[in-house]
Amino acid sequence: MPKPFFFKPFFFLYRIFFRKSKRFQRSASNSHASQSKSHIHAFDNFAHRYPDLKNLSLIIFNMEEALLKSSSLFPYFMLVAFEAGSLLRAFVLFLLYPLMFLVSEEVGLKIMVMVCFFGIKKESFRIGRAVLPKFFLEDVGLESFEVLQRAGKKKVGVSNLPQVLIETFLKDYLEIDVVIGRELKVFGGYFLGLMEEKKNTNLTILEERGGHDKMGSSDIIGITSFNQCLDDPIFSYCKDVYRVRSSDKRSWKNLPKEKYPKKLIFHDGRLALKPTPLETVAIFMWAPVGFVLAVVRILLGISLPYEVSSPLLAFTGLRLTVRTPQTESLVQKDPRLPNDKPKGVLYVCNHRTLLDPLYLCFAMGKNLHAVTYSLSKMSEILAPIKTVRLARNRQQDQDMMKRLLSQGDLVVCPEGTTCREPYLLRFSPLFSEISDEIVPVAVDSHVSMFHGTTAGGLKSLDPVFFLLNPSPIYTVQLLEKVSSEVSSCRDGSTSRFDVANYVQRELGKVLGFECTKLTRREKYLILAGNEGKAGCKTA
Numbered sequence: 001m002p003k004p005f006f007f008k009p010f011f012f013l014y015r016i017f018f019r020k021s022k023r024f025q026r027s028a029s030n031s032h033a034s035q036s037k038s039h040i041h042a043f044d045n046f047a048h049r050y051p052d053l054k055n056l057s058l059i060i061f062n063m064e065e066a067l068l069k070s071s072s073l074f075p076y077f078m079l080v081a082f083e084a085g086s087l088l089r090a091f092v093l094f095l096l097y098p099l100m101f102l103v104s105e106e107v108g109l110k111i112m113v114m115v116c117f118f119g120i121k122k123e124s125f126r127i128g129r130a131v132l133p134k135f136f137l138e139d140v141g142l143e144s145f146e147v148l149q150r151a152g153k154k155k156v157g158v159s160n161l162p163q164v165l166i167e168t169f170l171k172d173y174l175e176i177d178v179v180i181g182r183e184l185k186v187f188g189g190y191f192l193g194l195m196e197e198k199k200n201t202n203l204t205i206l207e208e209r210g211g212h213d214k215m216g217s218s219d220i221i222g223i224t225s226f227n228q229c230l231d232d233p234i235f236s237y238c239k240d241v242y243r244v245r246s247s248d249k250r251s252w253k254n255l256p257k258e259k260y261p262k263k264l265i266f267h268d269g270r271l272a273l274k275p276t277p278l279e280t281v282a283i284f285m286w287a288p289v290g291f292v293l294a295v296v297r298i299l300l301g302i303s304l305p306y307e308v309s310s311p312l313l314a315f316t317g318l319r320l321t322v323r324t325p326q327t328e329s330l331v332q333k334d335p336r337l338p339n340d341k342p343k344g345v346l347y348v349c350n351h352r353t354l355l356d357p358l359y360l361c362f363a364m365g366k367n368l369h370a371v372t373y374s375l376s377k378m379s380e381i382l383a384p385i386k387t388v389r390l391a392r393n394r395q396q397d398q399d400m401m402k403r404l405l406s407q408g409d410l411v412v413c414p415e416g417t418t419c420r421e422p423y424l425l426r427f428s429p430l431f432s433e434i435s436d437e438i439v440p441v442a443v444d445s446h447v448s449m450f451h452g453t454t455a456g457g458l459k460s461l462d463p464v465f466f467l468l469n470p471s472p473i474y475t476v477q478l479l480e481k482v483s484s485e486v487s488s489c490r491d492g493s494t495s496r497f498d499v500a501n502y503v504q505r506e507l508g509k510v511l512g513f514e515c516t517k518l519t520r521r522e523k524y525l526i527l528a529g530n531e532g533k534a535g536c537k538t539a
Helices: 005-037 043-049 074-085 087-095 097-101 105-117 132-138 142-149 163-173 204-208 233-237 246-251 277-303 306-315 356-364 377-382 394-407 429-433 459-467 496-511 520-527
Strands: 040-042 058-062 154-162 178-182 184-187 190-195 220-225 240-244 319-323 346-349 369-372 387-389 410-412 438-446 473-478
Touching: 040 043, 043 240, 058 142, 074 087, 074 105, 074 132, 074 277, 087 097, 087 105, 087 277, 097 105, 105 154, 105 190, 132 163, 154 163, 163 178, 220 233, 277 306, 277 459, 306 319, 306 356, 319 356, 346 356, 356 410, 356 438, 356 473, 369 394, 377 459, 394 410, 394 429, 429 496, 438 496
Parallel strands: 040 240, 058 154, 058 220, 154 178, 220 240, 319 473, 346 410, 346 438, 369 387, 369 410
Antiparallel strands: 184 190, 438 473
């Protein structure tokens, strides 16, 4: 019986769909057969099959599927959009987030790359080195990390993310030998927001970068996810492939900081939290309110006396805790000192934010002079206390600090730059040469949303970002005055370096921070690509 004419288009579509379905089933069965030949196993069987991993010549793993606990890439691209781009770029990415559920994973990745990277200058892009390693490390699963740590001679990290985002994290912080990611297209020194279609998975790259010279060896192991097909050719060379389930990740523990292969001392960026979708909503909802609140806090701090402004600032959410020694010797002048010594007290504190001297003034209820290594014009104008820049000339700075001490008390941060993590940088010994009246001050701060420091951004906005936080916390602890036997280096019995190291150790003990020999110069070379001097261009 002939079919009616109007049914023919439906039968035509049916044949096309049916044939495609058959082809898909055949390709899926062929793919399953090829994967079964690759000896695919569950990740929780890895330890039983390979109790000794030192004999393995190579381990290949997918970073986001087999190393990180969370498989969502949105927070990392939000960090790129906010830190390397602008608030507007981050808002556009946030608005496009629901679209990610309607498209494939690859298309969603391309959308995020386009929004975050289009028009960004390649030379100044330092987010992958200065910002992302902290957040990646906080998302590493302890169980998968221990497998990589026990692995054999070479480790290869494979990722669908752009190479510029993951290379520093994997190589410098996790000691991975070879990193294979996606390359971004560049024109005129600017990113186009487009990725190369395929990663460079030619296995000769492993030989060029120190990989195994005999690919296809029987002791090459791959680790990836059950949610991902083995579409990367590099996994076809593995003897065994172990696949991580979502349930496995939920039971993983976070990698503790004491087990980091490389200590995370320096990191940059304004965001103090991982911008998941819910956290991003909170940021955008709080930002307008926080800006108004920051302006109110600034006006209260610079216009009112300390005894009036302190309770009002506490009412706005600023929390200050002050601890002083039991004795009163820290502010009393020793009458046995010669008359030619400066009459002021030198307060030496570690450096957490630009507001350290100001919070010390609030803690003591009086004005102090402050010397700084670098300060923006805006901060100098708004500062309610006298601030003086150091000229980085030893004799000139020494004379200037003596002159300020003759006028009153002085506060100095000998680290020369801020450090967010629980570490103390090397103390410059200049302060030990100008006074024997030294009072160490331990300072610590805590923020929940924005960091009030930066190495590559606008320093004039540092106080604003700190005050943007809903309830920033500051702790100021005054220690006992350094004894004259330790602080006196004029008679040659104690060197100026000994005094500086002594004060650093005492502050480290009180704060629970680790003392280092790192300097301001090393921090800025790592985070901003310059030496942190005035006139240096930052990323």
